[in-house]
Amino acid sequence: MLRCPYCGWPEEEPVATVSVHPTPSGVTLWTRCACGSLQTRVLRGSRAIVTARSRPTKQAATA
Ligand SMILES: [Zn+2]
Numbered sequence: 001m002l003r004c005p006y007c008g009w010p011e012e013e014p015v016a017t018v019s020v021h022p023t024p025s026g027v028t029l030w031t032r033c034a035c036g037s038l039q040t041r042v043l044r045g046s047r048a049i050v051t052a053r054s055r056p057t058k059q060a061a062t063a
Contacts, residue, residue, distance in 0.1 A: 006056045007035035014039070
């Protein structure tokens with residue numbers, strides 16, 4: 001199982017979905033990890049693959 005390199009959170013269990021963007025090539029999701037790192041995911045079938053991620057935020061996520 002893939003885990004966040006910053007906090008070890010399982011990537012298959014996103015803490016919060018920030019936004020969902022249907023595009024011609026598929027659905028792109030933005031999710032936020034437990035450490036505050038923003039993740040860009042692309043839906044592949046029933047799985048959302050993380051394609052990019054930001055560094056964790058300094059402040060605690062209050063979502
Ligand atoms: Zn994390």
